[in-house]
Structure formats: C-alpha cells, structure tokens
Amino acid sequence: MRSPSVFTVYRWELRKLRAQKRTYLGIGAAILVPMAFTIAVALRPGEPRDVPFGRYIHQTGLSIPLVMLLFGSIWFFPLITALVAGDIVANEDQNGTLKTILTRSVDRTQVFFGKVLAAFTYAFIAVVISSGFALVAGLIVSGYNPLTSLSGQLVSANEGLSLVGASVAVYMIPILAIASIALMLSTVTRNSAAAVVGTLMFSLILQLVVIIPGLGGLQPYLLSTQFNSWQGLLRTPIDWDPIIRAAWVSSAYAIPALLIALVVFLRRDVTGG
Amino acid sequence: MASSPPVEVHGLTKQYGDITAVDGVDLTVEAGDVFGYLGPNGAGKTTSMRMMLGLIRPTAGEVKLFGKDPQESIGALAGVAGFVEAPRFYPYLDAKTNLELLAALDGDGAKGLIPEVLDIVELTDRAKDKVGGYSHGMRQRLGIAASLLRKPRLLMLDEPATGLDPAGMRDMRLLIKRLASEGITVLLSSHLLAEVEDVCDRVAIIRKGKIAYQGQLSQLRKEAGLSYSLRTTDDTAARKVLDSFSAITDVAATDDGTLRFHPADESAVAQLSGQLTAAGAMIIELAPRSATLEELFFELTEGES
Ligand SMILES: Nc1ncnc2c1ncn2[C@@H]1O[C@H](COP(=O)(O)OP(=O)(O)OP(=O)(O)O)[C@@H](O)[C@H]1O
Ligand SMILES: [Mg+2]
Numbered sequence: 001m002r003s004p005s006v007f008t009v010y011r012w013e014l015r016k017l018r019a020q021k022r023t024y025l026g027i028g029a030a031i032l033v034p035m036a037f038t039i040a041v042a043l044r045p046g047e048p049r050d051v052p053f054g055r056y057i058h059q060t061g062l063s064i065p066l067v068m069l070l071f072g073s074i075w076f077f078p079l080i081t082a083l084v085a086g087d088i089v090a091n092e093d094q095n096g097t098l099k100t101i102l103t104r105s106v107d108r109t110q111v112f113f114g115k116v117l118a119a120f121t122y123a124f125i126a127v128v129i130s131s132g133f134a135l136v137a138g139l140i141v142s143g144y145n146p147l148t149s150l151s152g153q154l155v156s157a158n159e160g161l162s163l164v165g166a167s168v169a170v171y172m173i174p175i176l177a178i179a180s181i182a183l184m185l186s187t188v189t190r191n192s193a194a195a196v197v198g199t200l201m202f203s204l205i206l207q208l209v210v211i212i213p214g215l216g217g218l219q220p221y222l223l224s225t226q227f228n229s230w231q232g233l234l235r236t237p238i239d240w241d242p243i244i245r246a247a248w249v250s251s252a253y254a255i256p257a258l259l260i261a262l263v264v265f266l267r268r269d270v271t272g273g
Numbered sequence: 274m275a276s277s278p279p280v281e282v283h284g285l286t287k288q289y290g291d292i293t294a295v296d297g298v299d300l301t302v303e304a305g306d307v308f309g310y311l312g313p314n315g316a317g318k319t320t321s322m323r324m325m326l327g328l329i330r331p332t333a334g335e336v337k338l339f340g341k342d343p344q345e346s347i348g349a350l351a352g353v354a355g356f357v358e359a360p361r362f363y364p365y366l367d368a369k370t371n372l373e374l375l376a377a378l379d380g381d382g383a384k385g386l387i388p389e390v391l392d393i394v395e396l397t398d399r400a401k402d403k404v405g406g407y408s409h410g411m412r413q414r415l416g417i418a419a420s421l422l423r424k425p426r427l428l429m430l431d432e433p434a435t436g437l438d439p440a441g442m443r444d445m446r447l448l449i450k451r452l453a454s455e456g457i458t459v460l461l462s463s464h465l466l467a468e469v470e471d472v473c474d475r476v477a478i479i480r481k482g483k484i485a486y487q488g489q490l491s492q493l494r495k496e497a498g499l500s501y502s503l504r505t506t507d508d509t510a511a512r513k514v515l516d517s518f519s520a521i522t523d524v525a526a527t528d529d530g531t532l533r534f535h536p537a538d539e540s541a542v543a544q545l546s547g548q549l550t551a552a553g554a555m556i557i558e559l560a561p562r563s564a565t566l567e568e569l570f571f572e573l574t575e576g577e578s
Contacts, residue, residue: 103356
C-alpha cells in the first residue's frame with residue numbers, strides 16, 4: 001500500500017531499459033570494443049606509445065582498461081551513455097506514452113528524477129562492464145603484473161588493481177555530466193536520434209575548441225578534459241587536483257543541463273500520442 | 274457544504290499560435306453524470322480533455338476536479354482516470370507488464386486489480402503478448418483496463434469507441450453503462466451523437482472551441498421536437514413570409530424543396546398559415562416534426578448561428 005515515489009519510477013525505468021534493444025546494443029558494444037582491442041593487442045607486437053600506459057599493454061593486463069578509458073573518452077563512452085540517456089525522455093514522446101504515465105499518481109518531478117537515476121545507472125553499468133571485460137581480457141593476454149605509475153614508480157599488481165577500480169569510479173564524473181547533457185537534449189528535442197547525435201557532437205566539438213588559437217586556456221574547463229582526471233590517481237603521491245576540478249567542472253555542465261531539462265519537462269505541454 | 278463536482282471548468286482557453294483550440298469553455302459535470310462531450314473533428318474536445326487531465330497548460334481559465342486543480346498537483350487526479358486520443362502503451366512490454374508499471378505508478382494496491390481489469394476488457398488470454406502487436410481495438414480496451422486500475426470516481430474517455438467494429442462499439446457502450454451504474458461519473462467525448470445517445474444523460478456540444486449547448490439530453494430532444502416542415506405551392510413566396518416573421522427562426526430549405534423552421538410557439542404556426550395563404554402560397558404540408566437529434570446536432574455544430 002505504499003504510495004509511489006521517485007524510486008518506483010526508477011525501478012520501472014530500469015525494467016523498461018531491460019526490455020529495450022538499444023540497451024543491449026550499448027552494453028554489447030561496451031563489451032565488444034575492449035575485446036576487439038585486446039585481441040589486437042595480443043596479435044600485434046606494437047603498442048600505442050603516445051598515450052599514457054600505452055607502452056605497458058604487453059607488460060600488464062592492468063594497463064588495458066586504462067588505455068580503453070583514454071581512447072573511449074573521445075566518442076565511445078559518450079556514445080554508449082547518450083544512447084540511453086538521449087532516448088529516455090524522447091522515447092516516451094515517440095511512443096506517445098508520456099500522457100499515459102503522467103495521468104497516474106506520480107508527478108512530473110518524480111518521473112524526471114526517476115529517469116535521471118536510471119540513465120545514470122545505465123551509464124555506470126556500461127562503463128563498469130566495459131572496463132571489467134577490458135581488465136579480464138587484458139589479464140588473459142598480458143598477465144596480472146605490477147603497473148608502472150605515471151610518476152615512473154612500479155606499483156604492485158594488487159595496488160594497481162584497486163587504482164584501476166578507483167580510476168573507473170572517477171571516470172564516472174564526466175560520464176554523468178555527458179548523461180545529463182544527453183537527457184537535456186532528449187527532453188528539449190523530444191527526438192532520441194537528435195539527442196544522441198547532439199550529445200556526441202557536443203563532446204567532439206569541445207575537443208576541437210582548444211585547437212582554435214587563443215582558446216587553449218579553456219582546456220582545464222572543458223568537459224572533455226575531465227575524462228583524463230583519473231590519471232591523478234596514478235601518480236605517486238596521488239594528485240587530487242584534477243579530480244577535484246573534474247568534480248566541479250563536470251557539475252557546472254551537469255547541473256544547469258539537468259535544471260533546464262527539469263524546467264522544460266515540468267512546463268511542457270504533453271500533446272503527442 | 275456540498276462537495277465539489279467531479280469536473281468544473283471555467284473560461285478554459287487554449288491558444289496554439291493563431292488557433293484558439295478551446296475558447297472560454299465553461300463546463301460542469303455533476304457526480305453520477307454520464308456526460309457526453311460532443312463536437313465535430315477539430316472542435317477542441319481532446320484539447321479540453323488534455324487540460325482537464327493536466328497534460329497541457331490552459332492559456333486562460335481553470336479546471337477543478339473534485340475541487341482540485343490538476344495544474345497544481347498530481348493529487349488532483351486522485352480518483353480520476355482516463356485517456357485522450359488513442360491510449361498508448363510501451364510496445365516492447367506485454368499488456369500485463371504495462372499494467373503492472375501503471376499500477377506501480379498508482380500505488381495504493383492497484384496491482385491486485387490487474388487480473389480483474391484484464392477480465393473486464395476480455396484481454397486475459399492476450400495479457401502475455403507484447404502490446405506492439407495489439408490491434409487498435411485491443412489497445413482501446415487495454416486503455417479502459419488501465420483506467421480502471423485507478424478505481425476511478427471520474428472516468429474521462431476521449432472517443433473510446435473510435436475505430437471499433439460494431440460489436441466492439443456495443444461492448445464499449447455496455448461497459449460504460451455498467452461502470453456508470455456502479456456510480457462512476459463518466460465524461461465521454463465523441464463526434465457522433467448517436468454513439469452516446471443511449472448512454473449519456475447530459476451533454477455539452479462544442480464547436481470551434483466554444484460551447485454551443487450544454488444541458489440535459491432530454492431537453493435537447495425537446496428543442497429538437499420544436500421544428501416544423503412546410504411545403505407550399507410557391508416556395509419563394511413562402512420563404513419570404515418565413516424570413517419576415519420574427520417568431521420564426523432557423524429557416525432552412527432541404528434538397529426536395531421542403532422548408533424547415535423553428536417557431537417560437539404554436540400560435541406563431543397558426544399565424545403563419547394565415548399569412549402564407551394571404552401571400553398566395555397554398556399549404557400542401559405544415560407539420561411538426563420530431564427532428565432527429567442528429568439533425569439538431571448538425572445544426573448546432575455546422576450551422577451559421
Ligand atoms: N499541439 C497542437 N498544436 C497546434 N494546434 C493544435 C494542437 N493540438 C490541437 N490543435 C488544434 O486545436 C484544434 C482542436 O483540436 P482537438 O484535437 O482538440 O479537436 P477534437 O475536438 O479532439 O477533434 P477530433 O474529433 O478530430 O479528435 C484543432 O484546430 C487543432 O488543429
Ligand atoms: Mg480528439
């Protein structure tokens with residue numbers, strides 16, 4: 001006899017995600033891409049020396065998920081995140097189901113935050129699964145060996161493993177900001193393709209901004225830069241500055257995006273369906 | 274203090290750019306009514322009902338459901354259920370799961386009602402099938418089932434019989450009658466008077482966003498009965514007489530040359546017969562006719578008044 005809450009909406013949003021193809025498309029890609037990468041590592045002698053940890057991919061499997069985090073930040077993880085976050089509101093518009101759920105006993109704020117939590121959960125699960133598979137595949141191919149930190153010190157395999165876990169956790173900060181932007185576009189455009197592509201464009205354009213002469217100084221405040229903040233964990237001693245900056249810079253993107261989305265969602269006319 | 278009526282609407286207006294979809298509608302649905310909300314395509318029925326359900330914001334005016342404004346809080350929808358246009362569900366979930374989802378969003382033990390409501394709309398056999406594969410009629414029935422989950426005191430249905438076959442329409446009518454007999458107030462929109470004639474007791478007729486008539490259906494019938502038909506030897510002269518007569522209104526000619534009109538009362542008819550003869554139009558037929566409701570409806574919705 002409980003009355004419904006944000007968590008009721010959240011549970012059912014997850015249930016809906018479990019029944020949708022695009023969920024598995026995202027998770028499938030999150031698994032396949034690191035697998036393909038690891039297979040390439042196993043088959044080819046060379047290594048991507050120009051990225052951090054690239055040179056260690058044959059020495060320790062722990063480096064594989066870290067290299068994936070680096071490569072993945074350009075478009076792969078933003079895409080997987082946006083695939084669901086960009087669809088989670090627009091999908092209701094396309095199915096005409098917004099009117100169906102908004103005439104029950106949950107208010108629009110509850111519906112909105114239920115969706116936010118579900119989109120965040122999905123992004124989290126996708127990144128964790130992807131990194132998990134990268135790790136396991138990496139260990140199989142390159143072994144469970146000590147890792148060389150960015151400061152050149154060798155850290156034990158066990159310590160390296162927990163650093164990889166912590167890196168994935170820190171990586172979630174900008175990922176959730178991407179999810180928030182995708183959610184905003186989903187709410188505003190009411191079209192999931194537009195929201196997914198829009199999010200991707202946004203994240204790619206941010207990476208190009210710094211090329212424009214005179215705008216290089218913006219680098220630390222771009223969302224794309226925050227995808228590298230976990231590297232602070234892999235210094236000895238740990239450099240917390242980039243992580244702290246990632247937290248507030250990402251919030252500065254995420255909170256306004258969510259607020260805009262919320263206001264639009266609360267005020268909009270539900271005319272479709 | 275009398276309790277608030279299920280639906281009370283004042284000056285309800287919705288503007289879409291240049292189009293005034295709903296234009297100052299006043300409407301009251303009393304407890305126990307089966308209220309027909311009638312109007313042709315594009316009259317503003319769906320738009321008004323969207324505002325009543327809190328789905329869109331009125332440009333002006335207000336809606337009160339049992340005294341509460343659905344714009345202010347979702348609590349105003351307590352005891353209220355229904356749908357506008359075709360009911361929509363998640364195509365990738367089966368019917369039962371769709372209802373479970375909605376029951377969860379209703380809270381209050383709605384989940385326990387699922388077998389019962391599926392039974393009422395005769396979808397128990399198909400409950401495990403994805404709604405994406407449902408026919409239009411099945412979706413319509415699932416829409417009713419979803420509404421009944423809320424144990425409504427007020428049911429708002431927007432053209433629930435649209436697209437149903439004759440048997441489906443009859444079933445829908447029987448179901449609505451049955452629900453009404455259980456004490457549920459029903460607001461039912463339709464563009465066909467005939468469709469609601471034998472279920473509704475009160476009606477409002479909306480035309481171009483404005484209410485053209487509101488009241489008892491029986492009263493509307495009475496008004497409909499006041500029409501007369503006239504055939505004479507000289508149609509043009511007769512028409513002139515009718516047009517000049519202030520106690521006679523709504524003069525119209527039918528295809529076969531018969532004239533129709535509304536007299537203010539019977540004495541106006543008596544006077545008319547004298548004047549027609551004087552004008553040289555000999556009466557062949559002058560008869561009160563029980564105009565069908567449909568004609569009146571047509572007049573109210575299409576006429577130039
Ligand atoms: N979202 C919208 N944007 C612009 N105009 C709209 C919108 N919704 C409705 N209208 C206009 O408002 C008017 C009333 O439409 P509405 O759907 O309420 O009519 P209706 O009485 O339900 O008609 P029908 O019997 O065809 O369902 C129409 O002229 C329609 O074009
Ligand atoms: Mg309509």
